[in-house]
Amino acid sequence: MELRHLRYFVAVAEERNFTRAAERLHIAQPPLSRQIQQLEEMLGVGLIEKGARPLRLTEAGQFFLAHAKPLLDQVHDLKTMTQRVGKLERTVNVGFVASTLYGLLPDIIRRYRERHPEVELTLHEMTTVEQMKALKEGKIDMGFGRLKSQDPSIRRILLREERMVAALFPGHRLARAEAPVRLVDLVQEPLLVYPYSPRPSFADQVLALFSEVNLTPEHVVEVRELQIAMGLVAAGQGMSIVPASVQGMHHRNVVYRPIEDKHAFSPIFFSVRHMDRSPELAQMLAVIYGIYDDYGLPHTKERL
Structure with missing residues (x-):
């Protein structure tokens, strides 16, 4: 599992739509769908309810979202603080x-x-x-x-x-x-x-x-x-x-x-x-x- 998987999933979960999420991430929709599918295969659980309109998360998806967002925030904090420390x-x-x-x-x-x-x-x-x-x-x-x-x-x-x-x-x-x-x-x-x-x-x-x-x-x-x-x-x-x-x-x-x-x-x-x-x-x-x-x-x- 890589950070991009977390970023892609959070975008889809927040936008509740693959098309809007792809636009937000500046990527095409098919690669985004494949990345989410790959993430579900790695975890061995479904994160998004199949065929739901509008898009809905499974219970596992809601759990994953609640923990993925703080992790991404921490990564961003680490980047910001490291850049600050490196400046004279x-x-x-x-x-x-x-x-x-x-x-x-x-x-x-x-x-x-x-x-x-x-x-x-x-x-x-x-x-x-x-x-x-x-x-x-x-x-x-x-x-x-x-x-x-x-x-x-x-x-x-x-x-x-x-x-x-x-x-x-x-x-x-x-x-x-x-x-x-x-x-x-x-x-x-x-x-x-x-x-x-x-x-x-x-x-x-x-x-x-x-x-x-x-x-x-x-x-x-x-x-x-x-x-x-x-x-x-x-x-x-x-x-x-x-x-x-x-x-x-x-x-x-x-x-x-x-x-x-x-x-x-x-x-x-x-x-x-x-x-x-x-x-x-x-x-x-x-x-x-x-x-x-x-x-x-x-x-x-x-x-x-």
Whole structure:
């Protein structure tokens, strides 16, 4: 069995069609069909149900797919990490969600560059979902995101839980409230959530806050990004729920109120490829934990 057999089978299984799989692999369909048949002969079991339309995997095929994909991811990781080790100049690509830019991420990047000037850092703004894909494709080496997700090829380290706040127009009835607002106080307000794609996103995390206390916002407006949500809040078009670090935007027509509900937190995750143990990643974690200690922020510490 060779790696190409795994790649060919995964393509067929994901596309559920030999023609589309062949196009994806840039090969003709007959050779692809022969390779799959050869794989089944080597294993001594059928992987694809004969004559099924659309294409369906057998139980053995589903098992093989579940284990083949992580193996291919590991091979890709090995290639990427070996190429990085072989380069004299260290380059690290960092993905981040927009809201972290208003928190401590700038401090983290600045300190890392001061301590490790030999490493070239490049930043890429992308959602958590986009980061997961970019990590597996080798386009970034680490990511700062907020959504919980499970992927056997990605290791996610919880850095800390950040309090969430309500963003309101200064003239809003709750803007001058002395006590923290409650989710039940906000359920009838036009709720601006972001981004509307790709999903799942931070929008789903906000909606889940209401769901956890058996509430459903009456009017949800999905917008493309954080900055648009804040602009619409400033225009009095609704309110939004954002991580506390977004208060660093200092918008003159937006006020922020703490949310009383004890589960109103947004996690910050540090994501890397599961096999990656490069020194740059360990150095970045050391910088992150040092800054958190300096600011006295509660956080968890893990090693790669």
